[in-house]
Amino acid sequence: MSDTEIPLSRPDISRLEEELVLSVLRSGRLSIGPMQEEFERLVAERAGCDHAVAVSSGTAGLHLVLASLGIGPGDEVVTTPFSFIASSNAILMVGATPVFVDICPTSLNMDPRLLEAAITPRTRAILAVEAFGNPAYMHDYARIAAKHEIPLVEDCCEALGASSRGRRAGSFGRAGVFGFYPNKQITTGEGGMVVTDDPRLAESCRSLRNQGRAPTPASPRRGAPSPMNTGSWLAHDRLGYNYRLSEVNAAIGVAQMRRLDELLERRGRVANMYMERLLGVPDLVLPNSGEGDVFSWFVFVVRLAAGYSRDERDRVITGLRQHEIGAADYFPCIHLQPFYRDLFGFRPGRFPIAESVSARTVALPFFGDLSEREVDLVSQTLELMLKRESLKRS
Numbered sequence: 397m398s399d400t401e402i403p404l405s406r407p408d409i410s411r412l413e414e415e416l417v418l419s420v421l422r423s424g425r426l427s428i429g430p431m432q433e434e435f436e437r438l439v440a441e442r443a444g445c446d447h448a449v450a451v452s453s454g455t456a457g458l459h460l461v462l463a464s465l466g467i468g469p470g471d472e473v474v475t476t477p478f479s480f481i482a483s484s485n486a487i488l489m490v491g492a493t494p495v496f497v498d499i500c501p502t503s504l505n506m507d508p509r510l511l512e513a514a515i516t517p518r519t520r521a522i523l524a525v526e527a528f529g530n531p532a533y534m535h536d537y538a539r540i541a542a543k544h545e546i547p548l549v550e551d552c553c554e555a556l557g558a559s560s561r562g563r564r565a566g567s568f569g570r571a572g573v574f575g576f577y578p579n580k581q582i583t584t585g586e587g588g589m590v591v592t593d594d595p596r597l598a599e600s601c602r603s604l605r606n607q608g609r610a611p612t613p614a615s616p617r618r619g620a621p622s623p624m625n626t627g628s629w630l631a632h633d634r635l636g637y638n639y640r641l642s643e644v645n646a647a648i649g650v651a652q653m654r655r656l657d658e659l660l661e662r663r664g665r666v667a668n669m670y671m672e673r674l675l676g677v678p679d680l681v682l683p684n685s686g687e688g689d690v691f692s693w694f695v696f697v698v699r700l701a702a703g704y705s706r707d708e709r710d711r712v713i714t715g716l717r718q719h720e721i722g723a724a725d726y727f728p729c730i731h732l733q734p735f736y737r738d739l740f741g742f743r744p745g746r747f748p749i750a751e752s753v754s755a756r757t758v759a760l761p762f763f764g765d766l767s768e769r770e771v772d773l774v775s776q777t778l779e780l781m782l783k784r785e786s787l788k789r790s
């Protein structure tokens with residue numbers, strides 16, 4: 397990376413993260429400790445949920461929720477093909493079958509009518525994603541799930557801080573799952589969090605993240621017998637995993653959560669700069685939030701107008717990169733990934749809206765301390781690439 401390069405994303409790490417990480421390193425307690433507890437408390441509070449369970453990644457969190465709900469082979473889970481592949485991989489991890497439904501072209505979330513039509517007697521859950529942090533239709537998904545008496549699992553990995561008509565991302569379904577990879581709104585390096593109001597689901601996730609062990613209190617009461625001495629530490633009543641989050645990662649998370657409002661505010665400011673700068677540019681479709689919906693800005697993704705081909709979009713991305721500007725094709729459709737094609741025989745044309753959108757998206761550099769000058773440079777270069785493409789056509 398050269399000095400002039402503008403990356404696609406960059407984490408926002410301050411002195412507070414450094415101090416809390418150092419305090420963990422000096423404490424001698426590097427896993428299952430007070431930082432994890434504090435991180436869980438902060439995320440639960442923010443999502444408006446009673447319980448939170450920290451895990452090693454967003455994918456791990458989705459896996460534990462589906463496993464805890466008893467979903468397995470022969471079961472169907474309705475989900476979106478327009479997402480990061482983890483949302484659908486979690487369904488495969490428990491041996492269930494993802495049933496994709498096409499998206500709404502404006503919000504890029506599942507079309508509620510198609511979703512309801514895809515429900516069969518074998519459907520055991522709806523796994524909904526807030527694409528790019530857009531909470532559109534979450535109320536509809538919750539209503540459809542309730543009507544069919546199946547759980548809604550909210551993959552809110554891209555939506556920490558979003559809300560719809562006052563209801564917060566993470567609180568729409570039986571459980572929500574956040575992800576903290578370095579490009580998300582907050583990061584722990586690697587990490588994730590399950591949030592839920594259901595105490596039994598929370599307890600199950602706690603156990604499964606720790607090899608199926610009986611839950612271990614992070615801060616045992618002084619004088620209380622240690623679980624390691626009472627036998628429960630080694631009592632495993634089912635197949636579990638090691639999906640624990642270390643205290644070092646949790647410390648980064650605590651610092652990021654304390655700064656969350658500031659981080660979201662800075663991202664919102666950058667998104668507004670892009671909006672103002674790109675509003676008048678012909679052939680561009682900008683992100684669009686619905687009435688009553690509050691976006692949480694995860695990435696800034698623009699779309700080339702209908703009529704642009706995948707090749708033209710790919711050349712725009714290559715052109716941006718040649719100018720040392722990070723750009724990406726968020727997201728390739730999941731059903732057309734080689735692995736999914738091999739497994740299910742999907743071919744192009746199956747989910748036309750998702751495919752058409754996915755062929756024309758361009759993710760631009762996006763992070764809180766992107767300067768106005770950089771936003772301007774990115775926008776100018778993007779405009780240049782678009783002009784180049786339209787000249788080629790005429």
Ligand SMILES: *Cc1c(COP(=O)(O)O)cnc(C)c1O
Pocket residue numbers: 453454455456479480482483525551553554575576577587588
């Ligand atoms: C980031 C993300 C995840 C989780 O990713 P991890 O890398 O496992 O933390 C899951 N679903 C979606 C939609 C995501 O964007």
